[in-house]
Amino acid sequence: MAGIDRRIQKTKRLLSESLIALILEKGYEAVTVQHIIDRADVGRSTFYTHYENKEQLLLAGPKNLGIPLFPADGDGAGSRHRKTKAPAFGFLPLFRHAAENRPLAKAMLGKKSGELFLGRMRHQVAEGISDEFKGRFSKSKTGKLWLAYFSDAAAAAVMAMLVAWCEEDSPLSAEEVAARCDAAVAGFFTGAKGA
Amino acid sequence: MAGIDRRIQKTKRLLSESLIALILEKGYEAVTVQHIIDRADVGRSTFYTHYENKEQLLLAGPKNLGIPLFPADGDGAGSRHRKTKAPAFGFLPLFRHAAENRPLAKAMLGKKSGELFLGRMRHQVAEGISDEFKGRFSKSKTGKLWLAYFSDAAAAAVMAMLVAWCEEDSPLSAEEVAARCDAAVAGFFTGAKGA
DNA sequence: TTCGATATTGGACAGAGTGTTCGATTGAGG
DNA sequence: CCTCAATCGAACACTCTGTCCAATATCGAA
Numbered sequence: 001m002a003g004i005d006r007r008i009q010k011t012k013r014l015l016s017e018s019l020i021a022l023i024l025e026k027g028y029e030a031v032t033v034q035h036i037i038d039r040a041d042v043g044r045s046t047f048y049t050h051y052e053n054k055e056q057l058l059l060a061g062p063k064n065l066g067i068p069l070f071p072a073d074g075d076g077a078g079s080r081h082r083k084t085k086a087p088a089f090g091f092l093p094l095f096r097h098a099a100e101n102r103p104l105a106k107a108m109l110g111k112k113s114g115e116l117f118l119g120r121m122r123h124q125v126a127e128g129i130s131d132e133f134k135g136r137f138s139k140s141k142t143g144k145l146w147l148a149y150f151s152d153a154a155a156a157a158v159m160a161m162l163v164a165w166c167e168e169d170s171p172l173s174a175e176e177v178a179a180r181c182d183a184a185v186a187g188f189f190t191g192a193k194g195a
Numbered sequence: 196m197a198g199i200d201r202r203i204q205k206t207k208r209l210l211s212e213s214l215i216a217l218i219l220e221k222g223y224e225a226v227t228v229q230h231i232i233d234r235a236d237v238g239r240s241t242f243y244t245h246y247e248n249k250e251q252l253l254l255a256g257p258k259n260l261g262i263p264l265f266p267a268d269g270d271g272a273g274s275r276h277r278k279t280k281a282p283a284f285g286f287l288p289l290f291r292h293a294a295e296n297r298p299l300a301k302a303m304l305g306k307k308s309g310e311l312f313l314g315r316m317r318h319q320v321a322e323g324i325s326d327e328f329k330g331r332f333s334k335s336k337t338g339k340l341w342l343a344y345f346s347d348a349a350a351a352a353v354m355a356m357l358v359a360w361c362e363e364d365s366p367l368s369a370e371e372v373a374a375r376c377d378a379a380v381a382g383f384f385t386g387a388k389g390a
Numbered sequence: 391t392t393c394g395a396t397a398t399t400g401g402a403c404a405g406a407g408t409g410t411t412c413g414a415t416t417g418a419g420g
Numbered sequence: 421c422c423t424c425a426a427t428c429g430a431a432c433a434c435t436c437t438g439t440c441c442a443a444t445a446t447c448g449a450a
Contacts, residue, residue, distance in 0.1 A: 115310045152356075154352060200396075202398070228437070239400080239437095240441090244398085
């Protein structure tokens with residue numbers, strides 16, 4: 001049952017592996033469907049029975065490889081669903097998770113990656129941040145607007161941090177970077193106080 | 196003298212205008228050289244005598260239209276060359292400048308824009324921020340690394356703010372947003388203190 | 391105004407990629 | 421072992437790219 005046809009699994013895995021390899025080589029934008037199927041040695045029609053384009057394949061990538069987008073919701077929560085409002089903030093799981101999946105993370109988040117995945121992820125991070133800080137903003141129209149602006153901006157900052165850190169094997173540990181990141185985001189909202 | 200051949204000026208202006216119109220219509224990624232020359236009613240070969248591709252045209256855009264990337268360096272400086280280290284920070288000229296050139300700003304910075312221009316601009320903003328805060332970081336290897344991380348992240352936050360604000364006609368004034376932006380970036384670095 | 395320089399035209403070109411179709415083949419799973 | 425779905429692979433029309441060239445127009449300077 002739980003078993004989808006092994007042929008499908010194999011095809012999808014091959015395609016995703018090829019894609020991340022190609023991203024690392026030539027950058028996401030430069031990769032074509034042609035390149036992907038050539039490297040995966042998969043028929044053109046086969047590709048199109050599973051995906052409409054390379055964007056969809058990219059987004060399906062982590063799932064195909066059995067790697068979740070965010071760390072498991074149980075072990076500390078990736079920047080969301082935290083009940084404590086301690087100054088410590090909780091990006092550590094995110095950085096740890098990236099560190100544990102270097103190759104994938106580098107392809108999806110590194111300088112050779114595309115905006116599509118980055119944008120999606122950023123949006124999710126922004127949601128988490130918004131949840132965390134919504135208490136500091138009024139429920140008025142402009143209050144919500146400010147919250148959206150700041151969540152977006154803070155998420156962009158975190159993603160920039162993550163991208164820079166993923167890129168080369170940074171001498172800084174996940175713990176260090178995540179801690180600074182937490183503090184900086186807290187400061188970001190503190191500076192914005194009074195909305 | 197100062198006059199470059201008027202034919203060239205006209206062609207370049209037509210091309211840039213067509214490009215920004217098309218970006219607004221279908222988004223930067225979806226625009227092709229074909230679309231641009233069709234709308235500008237310019238020969239294919241003419242396009243390629245001036246630009247290698249649409250990316251180059253995009254980057255040349257502001258110059259072709261006689262609109263500087265940043266506000267004039269004299270009247271307050273767009274987030275760079277500030278001597279004071281007051282908490283007030285100076286993104287106001289940037290936001291004002293964007294407001295004064297809405298159509299162009301919307302095309303280049305809005306949600307339909309591409310990463311190319313955004314990335315360039317962000318890099319310049321990051322440089323300005325780096326100059327402003329380099330005093331707070333040690334001159335060691337890791338000090339410089341942290342400075343780079345934080346400048347990049349802060350610039351990303353500012354750009355996100357700018358993009359969100361440019362997108363729709365925000366009910367918030369340039370003054371308000373810029374002030375919050377200044378404060379938030381200051382807080383961002385304060386939170387990161389001790390590097 | 392005239393004239394040489396040069397920008398533009400328009401068409402054609404090969405090359406690459408896209409997305410779709412279809413019959414033939416393969417192999418997974420009951 | 422047999423059925424059915426997945427894959428192949430080859431072809432298709434289409435769009436876009438980047439380059440070339442001879443013919444035409446327009447500019448700027450004398």
